[in-house]
Amino acid sequence: MQTYHKILTCLMVVLLFSCKSVLDLKPTDKILAKDLFGDPEGVKLYMANLYYQLPVEDFAFFRAGFNQNHQDPNNGGFAPAMVTDEAVHSEFGDFVGDGDFHWWDQGYKLIRDVNLLIDAIPTLDIIETERKKLTGESAFIKAYAYFALAKRYGGVPLIKATQQYTGDVEALKVPRSTEKATWDYVMELCDQAITNLEPGDGKNRRATKYTAAALKSRAALHAASVAKFWNRAPMSGNAVTDKLVGMTAADAAGYYTACIQASELIMQSGAFALYGATPASPEEAAENYRMLFQNPNGGDKETILIKGFTLPGNFTGHNYDIWFQPAQSANGWPHPGRMNPTLDLVDTYERYDRPGLASPVVTTTEGDVTDYGGFNPALHYLQFDSPNDIFKGRDARLWGTAILPGTGWKGTPIIIQAGYVQPNGQAVIRTKAETTINGITYYTYGAANTSQYSGFDSYGGNNTRTGFSFKKFMNQNAPVMAGWNQSTTDFIEFRYAEVLLNYAEAVVESGTGNVAEAAKALNDIRRRAAHTTAIPLTAAAVQRERRVELAFENKRFWDLIRRREFHTEFNNRLLHSILPLQDLRALPSTKFIFVRVVVPNSNPKTFAERSYYRYIPGIAGNGLVQNPQY
Amino acid sequence: MKRTAYILGMLLIAFSACKKDNYDGPTATLYGNIYDAGTKTLLEQDIIRGSVVEIKEHGWENVQPQWLIFKVDGAYENALLFENSYSVAPVRGNFIPVEPQDVRIAGRTQLDFSVTPYIRIVNPSITRAGNIVTATFTLQQQVTNNVRKIGLYAHSDFRVGEPLRLTAAEQDINAVTDPAHVYTLTIDLQAPNIRDILKPGKTYYFRIGALIDATESKPNYAKAVAFDL
Amino acid sequence: MKTILLSALVLIAMSCSKNGGSRGQEPPPPPPVKEIVYDETGCLYTAYDNLVMAGYQGWFAAEGDASERGWYHLGLGSCGGFKPGCSAVDFYPDMAEYTQKYKTPFKYPDGSDVYMYSPYDESTVDLHFKWMKDYGIDGVFMQRFVGEVKNTNPKGKRHFNKVLENALKAAKKYGRAICVMYDLSGCAPEDVAYLEQDWKELQTIFNLFDNKANPTYLRHNKKPLVVIWGVGFNDNRRYTTANVDALVDRLKGPEKRVSVMLGVPYYWRSMRNDTENNPGLHALIKKCDIVLPWAVGRYSSGNYAQVAGVELAADIQWCKTNNVTYVPLAFPGFSWGNLKNDPGQYNSIPRLKGDFLWQQVAGAKISGARSLYVAMFDEIDEGTAIYKCAREGELPLHGDRRFIGLDPELASDYYLWLTGQAGRWFRGEGGFGATKPVRP
Incomplete structure (x- = not known):
């Protein structure tokens, strides 16, 4: 209801000023709609504001919402990835809260704003091609907004045209449509955008025909998955009975087809390709992958829509570099190292010598990868010459996504060590200690003081507690600027790899479409990561590929939601770390062993099934049916 | 000192600014038990994420329901309710859904529920021999849905269950069960992931659970058994 | 909001006064009407309990039979009747045992003629009831579409009366339960009222309630049973639940002449999906004896x-609470590609060699049901028939359409046998469970 009040207030303000008979004074601090839309530059400005409002889950997207990049956006460095199995925070154990990730009032504000523009389009004095483009972009923005609402709330009130206030507040209240009708409306709007927009190359930061198709590909896959997998976590209550949430398995086919067709439009356009499609080595692949995210604008033909972070400062920069780089490269910023990729994610990356097979990191000759019981002197730990040799031969994208123990970053070896095993076989783990043997001093954390290492010391919450620090999106070229909103790395909202993965998933889950083409899509992405052996198209292979290819792009959360896997993946779920230990029993050789453990100081996480939908805010006022279990 | 006095002064002002509101506080209590209609025994529940009693206060449009939790033995009580009439039903539980009933809640109001559990755990036995804790039981399912999984759950708290456990031995079933089949689950107290969790010298509770594959279902249980390790 | 509160208070006040014992001030109750008592001596089926029964359409007619209705319910008007490339039916009966049969326009692949039976013939219905006895199916509900037996449709009425006559005779001969089941589909409100008249006629013509004349006519709660199917659906029927409620009152009368089984939509209890949201439906069900x-x-x-x-x-629980008998339905599969003129509808709910039927039999049993209704004995339009049907490879040619056959590795009587096994289980024999029994 708050939304309506805001809308009403705005509307009344507009109405007031449009009443010429009251006073012939014109306000000096407001622009009249006809003046704004009458000027192409005004339309451009207005459009920029609409794009700014788009709920893009970028570097400024956190639990509290979008565009969290002004003044002091201090959220402790808690990223959306940390409510999935991709990462844990170095200190916090928070999980999905009822108040997290909402977008309601802001959604209806954007929809009202875009509806106002749609009203104005026919009256604008512009050439037809420009009018068509505005029509297409408006539809794209509206589709994007309703997609963001549908995936959070299920079926929502569809405000298809600007509401006029005629003195009756009740008349402005629109009941929720069914979830199916809402998704169908998103599809319809995407189609309007696809029809009206011209093709483009993804270099400019406004929607093109292909951006709209990419949106449709993503949204249709979401809808199809909810329909197909609803029964994995069925719910009850009025919202279910009225079909405001939930769809039936029979609804899935149509959405999978929509996803396939939208993806094919992009794939067959020839306008897009994977960046660095055929690297000569895993090392080259890792660097290509890292570069794609450090500078999306150099991403060749892979990017379909980029959201820019243009300048350091309020509303224009972001905070990924300060929060998430390893402690050693903090450059004076007091709170680095918050993003800790999990062993669970690292285990997901393929090994080049085991294509298509699950290959969790093996640490002992006994080979039990489910043993998280801590260092056990009775086991035979595999010894390695370096703290990252154990990860050698694993998918290049791991090396491009995470900073592994002992690898270089900004010219410094990043030291991540959890302890050592003394020559007498006793392990000293996760306590600050040192021991001197034959005149050489060894430190549990791999170095003497807190500025020299990045792992496992609980000091300041600045060290990783999983054994991995964060690399993807980090700017390697510039030192960290110790202040708010200083990062300007751009965010890729749509890229070709996601479209290929959407396509592969739609084909394999629906059992329709071109299986050979879908298998090729899957293997093209693997080839870009330096895999040379193709694997068969399976549902599991597609999901693994999504997890590693799209890691930290804020896709995993929605994958778990739409496929109704969150409550089974997170049922008393503990996430895991790897402890690199120097094995001093091997002296004078330098050897490292690794122990798989539960993330230190962490608690099990359980996903409440009600969280498949957010609660509808303000039902006492807006009269809407609440979602189940709220 | 000056600073403390200032803070105290501010607090005083703050408090005196608040007049006690003149609405009555909640005075009514709703309590009772949930029984297995077949065996007339209390139906075991979970303390967290378990079945709940949903109450909707009458007289409001689009009212936000309240949910009262059960204790593990199947009893419930909430003493912070406003006197009024309510629609009441135990929901999202480990039993065949029942229709809500209208109840006037005033003073201490007792309301028992008689329901049919999704699954009865029959002849449960939990024994310990050395490091091995063994549970045996059969299942009588009361609905034709698949049994999703069975489990033996362990925790230092007596309210142990599927959601509240330190460790568990679970088995996926995903089928309609044969009432004659005897299920066996074991926990090895010396297993690598368990020996540091269930520690010698302490008391732990073990409880058998079985979960039906139905909308918003919760597990059914046998009574927990304690062992001093 | 106030109104609700007030009325709640009034209700409470009223209930208090009732408990308070102010009985003396209530108006005197009307003189009690004596409930009718039937002689059930010799009756074989005094309750729909521990029984597995099926629905019996009996609506087919053959060109050349005495009904003069042509290929009734076999042909499809939209494509020109009953001929290769056009039919209302997906399955085809196994014609081996019929003594009276009629040549159709169809041919088998070897060029031989294809025949069809007519339930207008006594010998045919006799054969069907013999099968019921042979395989252990307790009996059938004779479908009676109100729209088909109106006085404006004399041939229809004659047809269904003749089939019923044949069936009553055979039921007596083979000791099978039988019961009349009215289907209100397509009715106008006044047709609902007409049902009462038809029902009276049947009682007179066939002496239905006579324990000697019809010892196998199904009874329940000490009264003969009649079924009214089609109340509470939210598919915009012209008649209302209130119409049916009035009808039930008239059929039962103050002396409670009959027991009534109501055929309701699937989600009748929660009143969603296929069911109208009308509390009157629950009131009506509580008035009746059985809900299906x-x-x-x-x-x-x-x-x-x-x-x-x-x-x-939950349905069974509701019925227990409200003292209504509950009978669940099971069906072997579904196929209506020819009726709907849509090949996508062939085998739209696959039979899976009886796994699907047995899943429902076991489901009903595990959930605590005491009887079963199998849809249907002879329904080949929608492909739910359990009687002997032709198997794949033994089907007539069908132009650019096709017939759907039973799995060739099953015998043509497999679904009769499997339904019979359900009968054994429901009658109390042991050894059955969720796993489909293996035919020896």
């Missing part, structure tokens, strides 16, 4: 447990 929810098409093997599991058990 229509499950055909509501699930398939894959989602049966998810859809039916809790629904079934």
Whole structure:
């Protein structure tokens, strides 16, 4: 209801000023709609504001919402990835809260704003091609907004045209449509955008025909998955009975087809390709992958829509570099190292010598990868010459996504060590200690003081507690600027790899479409990561590929939601770390062993099934049916 | 000192600014038990994420329901309710859904529920021999849905269950069960992931659970058994 | 909001005064009408309990039979009747044992003629009831579409009366339960009222309630049973639940002449999906003796447990609370590609060699049901028939359409046998469970 009040207030303000008979004074601090839309530059400005409002889950997207990049956006460095199995925070154990990730009032504000523009389009004095483009972009923005609402709330009130206030507040209240009708409306709007927009190359930061198709590909896959997998976590209550949430398995086919067709439009356009499609080595692949995210604008033909972070400062920069780089490269910023990729994610990356097979990191000759019981002197730990040799031969994208123990970053070896095993076989783990043997001093954390290492010391919450620090999106070229909103790395909202993965998933889950083409899509992405052996198209292979290819792009959360896997993946779920230990029993050789453990100081996480939908805010006022279990 | 006095002064002002509101506080209590209609025994529940009693206060449009939790033995009580009439039903539980009933809640109001559990755990036995804790039981399912999984759950708290456990031995079933089949689950107290969790010298509770594959279902249980390790 | 509160208070006040014992001030009750008592001596089926019965359409007619109705319910008007490339039916009966049969325009692949039976013939209905006895199916509900037996449709009425006559005779001969089941589909409100007249006629013509004349006519709660199917659906029927409620009152009368079984939509209890949201439906059900929810098409093997599991058990619980007998429905599969002129509808709910039927039999039993209604004995339009049907490879040619056959590795009587096994289980024999029995 708050939304309506805001809308009403705005509307009344507009109405007031449009009443010429009251006073012939014109306000000096407001622009009249006809003046704004009458000027192409005004339309451009207005459009920029609409794009700014788009709920893009970028570097400024956190639990509290979008565009969290002004003044002091201090959220402790808690990223959306940390409510999935991709990462844990170095200190916090928070999980999905009822108040997290909402977008309601802001959604209806954007929809009202875009509806106002749609009203104005026919009256604008512009050439037809420009009018068509505005029509297409408006539809794209509206589709994007309703997609963001549908995936959070299920079926929502569809405000298809600007509401006029005629003195009756009740008349402005629109009941929720069914979830199916809402998704169908998103599809319809995407189609309007696809029809009206011209093709483009993804270099400019406004929607093109292909951006709209990419949106449709993503949204249709979401809808199809909810329909197909609803029964994995069925719910009850009025919202279910009225079909405001939930769809039936029979609804899935149509959405999978929509996803396939939208993806094919992009794939067959020839306008897009994977960046660095055929690297000569895993090392080259890792660097290509890292570069794609450090500078999306150099991403060749892979990017379909980029959201820019243009300048350091309020509303224009972001905070990924300060929060998430390893402690050693903090450059004076007091709170680095918050993003800790999990062993669970690292285990997901393929090994080049085991294509298509699950290959969790093996640490002992006994080979039990489910043993998280801590260092056990009775086991035979595999010894390695370096703290990252154990990860050698694993998918290049791991090396491009995470900073592994002992690898270089900004010219410094990043030291991540959890302890050592003394020559007498006793392990000293996760306590600050040192021991001197034959005149050489060894430190549990791999170095003497807190500025020299990045792992496992609980000091300041600045060290990783999983054994991995964060690399993807980090700017390697510039030192960290110790202040708010200083990062300007751009965010890729749509890229070709996601479209290929959407396509592969739609084909394999629906059992329709071109299986050979879908298998090729899957293997093209693997080839870009330096895999040379193709694997068969399976549902599991597609999901693994999504997890590693799209890691930290804020896709995993929605994958778990739409496929109704969150409550089974997170049922008393503990996430895991790897402890690199120097094995001093091997002296004078330098050897490292690794122990798989539960993330230190962490608690099990359980996903409440009600969280498949957010609660509808303000039902006492807006009269809407609440979602189940709220 | 000056600073403390200032803070105290501010607090005083703050408090005196608040007049006690003149609405009555909640005075009514709703309590009772949930029984297995077949065996007339209390139906075991979970303390967290378990079945709940949903109450909707009458007289409001689009009212936000309240949910009262059960204790593990199947009893419930909430003493912070406003006197009024309510629609009441135990929901999202480990039993065949029942229709809500209208109840006037005033003073201490007792309301028992008689329901049919999704699954009865029959002849449960939990024994310990050395490091091995063994549970045996059969299942009588009361609905034709698949049994999703069975489990033996362990925790230092007596309210142990599927959601509240330190460790568990679970088995996926995903089928309609044969009432004659005897299920066996074991926990090895010396297993690598368990020996540091269930520690010698302490008391732990073990409880058998079985979960039906139905909308918003919760597990059914046998009574927990304690062992001093 | 105030109104609700007030009325709640009034209700409480009223209930208090009732408990308070102010009985003396209430008006004197009307003189009690004596409930009718029937002689049930010799009756074989005094309750729909521990029985597995089926629905019996009996609506087919053959060109050349005495009904003069042509290829009734076999042909399809939209494509020109009953001929290769055009039919209302997907399955085809196994014609081996029929003594009276009629040549059709169809041919088998070897060029030989294809024949069809007519239930207008006594010998045919006799054969069907013999099968019921042979395989252990307790009996059938004779379908009677109100729209087909109106006085404006004399041939229809004659047809259904003749089939019923044949069936009553055979039921007596083979000791099978039989019961009349009215279907209100397509009725106008005044047709609902007409049902009462038709029902009276049947009683007179066939002496239905006579324990000697019809010792196998199904009874329940000490009264002969009549079924009214089709109340509470939200598919915009012209008649209302109130119309049916009035009809039930008239059929029962103050002396409670009959017991009534109601055929209702699947989600009758929660009043959603296929069911109108009308509390009057529950009031009506409570007035009746048995409730039969229509499950055909509501699930398939894959989602049966998810859809039916809790629904079934909660239905049974509701009925126990409200003292109504509950009878669940089971059907072997579904196929109506020819009727709908849509090949996509062939085998739309696959039979899976009886797995699907047995899943429902076991589901009903596990959930605590005491009887079963199998849809249907002879329904080949929608492909739910359990009687002997032709198998794949033994089917007539069908132009650019096709017939659907039973799995060739099953015998043509497999579904009769399997339904018979359900009968044994429901009658109390042991050794049955969720796993489909293996035919020796």
